[in-house]
Amino acid sequence: MRHPLSPFTYLTRNPSKVLPMGFVIVLCVFLIAAVASIANSIDLTVRTIYRYTEFFTYVIPQRSTQSVPMDQRAILEMQPEIDRIIEGGVFFVNIKTVVGRLPFVVIGSTPEERDYLLKRIRATLVEGRMPEEGKPEVVVSQPILENRNLKLGDVIAGPLDDGGIAGSPVPVKVVGVLKSDIWVAMSSRTFTDKTFLLTPKCLLFTTKVPSDLDVVNERLMPVGRKGDGFLSPEKVNVLTRANLLAEVRDSLSSMYMIMEVVSATVIFVIALMSGMLSNIYFTQRIPEFGVLAALGISRARLMMKIVWETVILTVIAWAIGSVLSVFLLTYLAANVFKQRGLFLDAMDPWAYQHTLPIPVAITIFAMVTVWVRLKRLDAVSVIERR
Amino acid sequence: MLSCNDICLDYVEATRVTHALKGVSLDFSPNKLHGIMGPSGSGKSSLLYILCGLKSPTAGNVALDGTSITNMSDAACARLRSQKFGFVFQQPFLLNYLTALENILVGINPDELSASVQKAESLLSYLGLDGMGDKYPSMLSGGERQRVAVARALIGNPDIVFADEPTAALDKDNGYKVMSALADWAVDHTVIVVTHDADMLKGADVIHHLIGGCLVDDQPSNVR
Numbered sequence: 001m002r003h004p005l006s007p008f009t010y011l012t013r014n015p016s017k018v019l020p021m022g023f024v025i026v027l028c029v030f031l032i033a034a035v036a037s038i039a040n041s042i043d044l045t046v047r048t049i050y051r052y053t054e055f056f057t058y059v060i061p062q063r064s065t066q067s068v069p070m071d072q073r074a075i076l077e078m079q080p081e082i083d084r085i086i087e088g089g090v091f092f093v094n095i096k097t098v099v100g101r102l103p104f105v106v107i108g109s110t111p112e113e114r115d116y117l118l119k120r121i122r123a124t125l126v127e128g129r130m131p132e133e134g135k136p137e138v139v140v141s142q143p144i145l146e147n148r149n150l151k152l153g154d155v156i157a158g159p160l161d162d163g164g165i166a167g168s169p170v171p172v173k174v175v176g177v178l179k180s181d182i183w184v185a186m187s188s189r190t191f192t193d194k195t196f197l198l199t200p201k202c203l204l205f206t207t208k209v210p211s212d213l214d215v216v217n218e219r220l221m222p223v224g225r226k227g228d229g230f231l232s233p234e235k236v237n238v239l240t241r242a243n244l245l246a247e248v249r250d251s252l253s254s255m256y257m258i259m260e261v262v263s264a265t266v267i268f269v270i271a272l273m274s275g276m277l278s279n280i281y282f283t284q285r286i287p288e289f290g291v292l293a294a295l296g297i298s299r300a301r302l303m304m305k306i307v308w309e310t311v312i313l314t315v316i317a318w319a320i321g322s323v324l325s326v327f328l329l330t331y332l333a334a335n336v337f338k339q340r341g342l343f344l345d346a347m348d349p350w351a352y353q354h355t356l357p358i359p360v361a362i363t364i365f366a367m368v369t370v371w372v373r374l375k376r377l378d379a380v381s382v383i384e385r386r
Numbered sequence: 387m388l389s390c391n392d393i394c395l396d397y398v399e400a401t402r403v404t405h406a407l408k409g410v411s412l413d414f415s416p417n418k419l420h421g422i423m424g425p426s427g428s429g430k431s432s433l434l435y436i437l438c439g440l441k442s443p444t445a446g447n448v449a450l451d452g453t454s455i456t457n458m459s460d461a462a463c464a465r466l467r468s469q470k471f472g473f474v475f476q477q478p479f480l481l482n483y484l485t486a487l488e489n490i491l492v493g494i495n496p497d498e499l500s501a502s503v504q505k506a507e508s509l510l511s512y513l514g515l516d517g518m519g520d521k522y523p524s525m526l527s528g529g530e531r532q533r534v535a536v537a538r539a540l541i542g543n544p545d546i547v548f549a550d551e552p553t554a555a556l557d558k559d560n561g562y563k564v565m566s567a568l569a570d571w572a573v574d575h576t577v578i579v580v581t582h583d584a585d586m587l588k589g590a591d592v593i594h595h596l597i598g599g600c601l602v603d604d605q606p607s608n609v610r
């Protein structure tokens with residue numbers, strides 16, 4: 001038999017008092033988890049769309065030149081970890097993201113270089129064919145098709161495209177689909193060379209061991225200290241995963257700060273509300289505590305009873321709120337956000353870390369307020385209130 | 387033995403002082419049913435709460451077996467009440483989310499719980515509440531609830547049971563049932579009952595009369 005003063009006895013037999021508070025906590029956890037996940041999803045979106053930077057790095061000439069200067073190329077060739085350096089023509093197609101249209105690079109390469117790069121990212125042709133030399137055709141991976149809601153044979157770029165650098169003077173068709181979760185688009189080098197005359201040629205390089213790419217990138221042009229690397233920032237720029245993320249995180253720092261303020265405010269308000277609810281429930285339970293105190297139950301034991309009731313309720317409600325958030329965010333990620341170019345991790349530990357202060361704040365708030373009232377509890381006044 | 391010496395209790399309200407108890411001294415000999423009688427406002431309930439350590443007197447001292455309980459800490463006093471005293475109030479004050487059996491066991495230490503369940507069932511049977519252990523207070527009559535409260539007072543085998551107007555909210559029949567249970571307990575324990583109903587104290591061994599906060603006299607009962 002469970003002891004009559006066990007917190008579980010009270011919690012299971014007083015649903016009208018327990019459920020409203022539990023419901024508030026569940027909603028609060030979902031709110032915080034959703035806000036934090038969505039804020040973090042921008043970072044994840046960038047990492048997803050530009051994931052090809054895990055496999056190769058672009059070296060782009062600065063505006064004064066049409067191709068990477070020879071001395072800069074020589075520096076690349078001297079790096080022992082580099083496996084291959086490929087010169088490619090590029091153009092851009094639009095992709096949909098939560099912040100609007102963004103240009104996505106299409107690499108113009110020779111068939112042999114294309115096969116090498118696709119092998120590197122383990123992408124295979126599942127539909128259609130590879131682009132023919134000199135023709136306005138591209139092969140793209142499945143996520144790009146889904147993002148643009150296109151199918152084989154549709155035009156992916158053309159003269160009527162809106163947006164800054166994206167588009168093509170001739171309509172470019174999708175002739176092949178690659179099976180890969182890495183966003184990649186490729187065309188023929190001859191097409192890019194004859195069509196995008198003013199677009200600078202860039203170099204892209206791979207390393208013999210893929211995991212060495214970050215080390216080489218950092219050596220060539222360190223993040224935040226461009227001038228300290230082997231490459232000259234006056235002549236070239238590099239597009240690496242590390243500097244992409246650094247730029248995104250830097251530009252989103254204000255938004256993260258706003259999110260922290262919103263989270264803190266929500267947690268404070270919820271803790272305050274829950275503290276008030278605790279006080280109301282405590283007032284309703286004064287006869288109970290008065291009688292228990294008169295019967296010889298010490299204030300410390302009564303306090304522990306309330307603390308455990310609060311801890312159990314908040315922990316269970318937090319767990320339910322977290323599970324509910326995972327399910328709802330998974331649904332929203334797949335059915336709402338993905339189509340809008342926003343990638344959301346429904347199980348982002350960072351987001352759930354932000355919900356942890358909720359049960360802690362509520363428990364502390366309830367403990368302090370109830371302890372003050374318990375200290376002043378006069379059992380006789382309760383018993384004599386007839 | 388419980389005794390009190392020169393107990394005074396003053397209530398101060400703004401500039402007015404009310405003397406609720408004026409130097410009451412009493413010895414409560416063991417194994418007896420002690421009655422404290424008096425009209426409303428005579429200070430009998432206040433005296434009871436001072437005797438059991440729930441209220442502090444303005445002056446005077448209460449001692450249990452020679453040890454003063456007047457200046458005990460809250461925690462020590464709570465421990466004393468839990469281990470040595472039992473209480474029956476005018477209202478049963480049962481917790482409405484607990485069954486009758488659970489209400490009886492509410493003050494029991496968790497490590498003594500399983501050993502006390504059998505005893506609680508016996509007490510229910512003894513008090514005429516057979517088969518009502520799993521009923522919630524809302525399903526019991528006023529008399530049944532008060533008998534559950536008596537069982538709650540007796541479960542810990544207390545040396546002294548304090549009862550404050552335990553029959554006030556009951557009809558005569560139920561009142562006698564409650565008093566009979568307390569009188570039985572007084573055979574080998576001390577029971578102190580506060581009431582204004584002389585009928586209910588017919589079985590008392592000693593009756594103390596309080597009027598205006600002063601002890602008037604002690605009258606042995608002629609019934610037992």
